[in-house]
Amino acid sequence: MTSQTARDVIDQTKAFHKKLGNFYQELSDKVERERVKILLEYMSRHHDNLAAIMDEYEESVSESILDTWFMYVHKECDLTPFFDANLGSDMTAQQVIKVAMELDQCLLETYEAMLQNEIPDNVSEVFQNMLEMEKQEKIALAKDALMIEDM
Template identity: 80%
Template sequence: MTNVQTAKDVIEQTKAFHKRLGSFYKELSDKVEKERVKILLDYMSRHHDNLAVILDEYESGVSQHILNTWFMYVHKECDLSPFFDASLGPDMTAQEVVKVAIDLDKCLLETYEAMLQNDIPDDVSEVFQGLLDMEKLEKIKLAKNALKIETM
């Protein structure tokens, strides 16, 4: 699918995605029975809520010129099937939670990587490279913390 959007549009959509994931994990946390899984889901909910706040702060530091830059890019739709296909219920395991999280985070990474494949101005490219780097670091942090919680 070819999209014509501003950099601001993409950042706003990413913030909305993180907010949705935060709510998604919170709702799951309210349903699970296993304490470790509940702790993991609560952590993931806070993690994504925090990322939405970080994106707000990041966006406020980006110039209007960059935010208002229009560009076209081709990107496949994010696969949200982990929201719907996973066996997410009260008896889910921490491994199942982590697998869903990794699948959903992959969507964001692919979006930023697709943006960087296009002929966009260097200043816009720097913004999306920064967002890509941030998401990669957050993915690693999430994996490490999930492992710590799982082995408690």
């Protein structure tokens, strides 16, 4: 069991998006294929934008909700696609998209797990909103990535 505040989870989500933004930018600097470079640069900006959105969202949530403590059984996100992916200078757009979808699924599963626990309704609403936002962003990312791949 893990104890955290809603603020902790939001901060971890922001850090996750920032880390992904940096990861994709570093990969973009290494790749040779122009489409893959464009895709990675887009994904870097996408995650930087999501981190900024989470900042704004956190500012809009009341302090009492952010400071609410709750316990949950935390299933660790499988970050092996993030760290162990065979993403080098010769990678394909399909490889990038696959890793991105696996990482986005990690966040969705985390929010869904939190919603399965008994948490106050006002906190549940925050995580439901975050889950819906991530679902929408995952769809948008997939669509945009496919458009870039088809260029």
